[in-house]
Amino acid sequence: MEESVSTALYDPEQRCLSPADVAPTSWLKPKLAIHPRILSASQPSIGSTQPLLSRRQNRVSVDPKRRIHIETQTVTAVMAEHMSQSELDYPFRLLEYVNGFRVSKAIFSACELGVFDLLLKSQEPLSAERVARELSANVDGTERLLDALVGLEILEVETTDGKALYSSTDVANLYLAKGSSKSLHDMIIYQSQTIYPLWNNLLDAVRSEEEMLKFMGLMNNSWILDGHDIATAFSLSCFQTIVDLGGCTGALAREMAKVYPSSSVTVFDLPQVVETARKHFSQENDAVAFQTGDFFSGELPDADLYVLARVIHDWPEEKCLPLLKKIYDTCKPGGGTLVVEAMLFENRRGPVMAQIFSLNMLVQTEGRERPPSEYVHMLNEAGFQNVQVCRTGKSYDAILAIK
Numbered sequence: 071m072e073e074s075v076s077t078a079l080y081d082p083e084q085r086c087l088s089p090a091d092v093a094p095t096s097w098l099k100p101k102l103a104i105h106p107r108i109l110s111a112s113q114p115s116i117g118s119t120q121p122l123l124s125r126r127q128n129r130v131s132v133d134p135k136r137r138i139h140i141e142t143q144t145v146t147a148v149m150a151e152h153m154s155q156s157e158l159d160y161p162f163r164l165l166e167y168v169n170g171f172r173v174s175k176a177i178f179s180a181c182e183l184g185v186f187d188l189l190l191k192s193q194e195p196l197s198a199e200r201v202a203r204e205l206s207a208n209v210d211g212t213e214r215l216l217d218a219l220v221g222l223e224i225l226e227v228e229t230t231d232g233k234a235l236y237s238s239t240d241v242a243n244l245y246l247a248k249g250s251s252k253s254l255h256d257m258i259i260y261q262s263q264t265i266y267p268l269w270n271n272l273l274d275a276v277r278s279e280e281e282m283l284k285f286m287g288l289m290n291n292s293w294i295l296d297g298h299d300i301a302t303a304f305s306l307s308c309f310q311t312i313v314d315l316g317g318c319t320g321a322l323a324r325e326m327a328k329v330y331p332s333s334s335v336t337v338f339d340l341p342q343v344v345e346t347a348r349k350h351f352s353q354e355n356d357a358v359a360f361q362t363g364d365f366f367s368g369e370l371p372d373a374d375l376y377v378l379a380r381v382i383h384d385w386p387e388e389k390c391l392p393l394l395k396k397i398y399d400t401c402k403p404g405g406g407t408l409v410v411e412a413m414l415f416e417n418r419r420g421p422v423m424a425q426i427f428s429l430n431m432l433v434q435t436e437g438r439e440r441p442p443s444e445y446v447h448m449l450n451e452a453g454f455q456n457v458q459v460c461r462t463g464k465s466y467d468a469i470l471a472i473k
């Protein structure tokens with residue numbers, strides 16, 4: 071940080087801000103001028119290693135009687151008076167962190183435009199106009215981007231007769247141009263095009279319980295329309311125990327329990343999902359039981375029939391096959407699995423909802439929607455030979471595979 075910040079924040083003699091108080095910490099200091107008496111009563115502590123929060127708490131509680139009377143602003147001022155130099159500098163670091171996304175975007179854009187490749191190839195420094203022309207970009211934007219890259223010490227600039235000419239640094243040539251053996255170009259493009267957009271979801275990801283609840287609500291609702299058709303797509307009354315793997319809220323499992331009241335139906339899902347399902351979706355005298363577990367890494371509970379509704383479509387074949395094999399291995403002869411998905415037509419001409427769902431899978435998961443033949447193929451690979459497909463005519467279809 072170039073500017074140094076004085077720790078003598080307030081000059082009680084002058085009752086005004088000292089010259090050092092002019093930016094950058096001026097956002098703190100006007101508050102100090104309001105209560106000079108209080109401020110002059112306390113000493114700044116510099117370089118303490120005590121954690122920031124506990125120090126603040128200690129200081130604010132030093133004089134409880136006075137604290138009761140002073141306003142929030144004054145409390146802030148007292149805190150400022152006691153701040154160490156590194157604490158006073160912190161807002162600038164904070165601003166650097168907050169602006170970090172702009173720096174990333176500037177580098178991403180330069181890489182995507184090919185700025186570093188162009189400058190590497192060029193035998194001479196180039197003007198912003200020339201760079202803009204070569205990259206089919208506009209001059210003003212290009213010039214500002216090049217200047218920012220100079221500020222970031224990624225590019226160099228020489229100015230002759232008011233004309234700026236830009237060239238790459240060795241660092242840019244080595245790490246940012248595409249052709250170099252040490253190039254980080256592909257990693258930066260991936261960060262820019264794939265990771266960066268995903269960070270838009272960070273808030274939702276952190277608020278995951280709320281998000282999970284919304285998602286579970288969506289899952290729950292789908293079976294209002296299609297649940298009965300799926301439960302009756304095949305006669306499943308011969309299966310005494312049914313486990314719905316990844317059964318989420320239990321909505322489809324309840325439809326199964328309604329149609330096959332003599333079967334016991336269990337929802338098997340990840341612990342946090344089961345906890346939320348129990349809290350928000352369970353019913354009085356619930357016809358289904360819940361069990362926690364991980365179908366990829368753990369053992370499966372014993373069952374005559376394993377339901378996999380909208381589970382396979384979440385994953386690529388490399389993950390689905392081991393799961394289907396695990397089910398096959400756990401099944402007794404005569405047992406089986408019911409795969410429920412929105413299935414594409416083999417001729418790729420629809421149904422349009424399944425095609426749209428498949429696009430959704432592309433942006434939201436590692437999976438895809440598939441035509442029945444692909445499910446049959448995976449089930450055969452897993453060991454199931456007796457496989458039947460039922461198109462329900464609704465959004466979701468079913469495949470029953472018996473061991």
Ligand SMILES: C[S@@+](CC[C@H](N)C(=O)[O-])C[C@H]1O[C@@H](n2cnc3c(N)ncnc32)[C@H](O)[C@@H]1O
Nearest residue numbers: 289316317318339340343363364365366379380
């Ligand atoms: C797309 S949802 C389908 C939910 C439900 N089967 C339905 O159709 O409404 C996928 C479900 O699989 C569950 N799941 C994902 N990975 C799992 C795992 N490793 N073990 C158990 N359940 C899992 C999720 O928690 C979620 O409930």
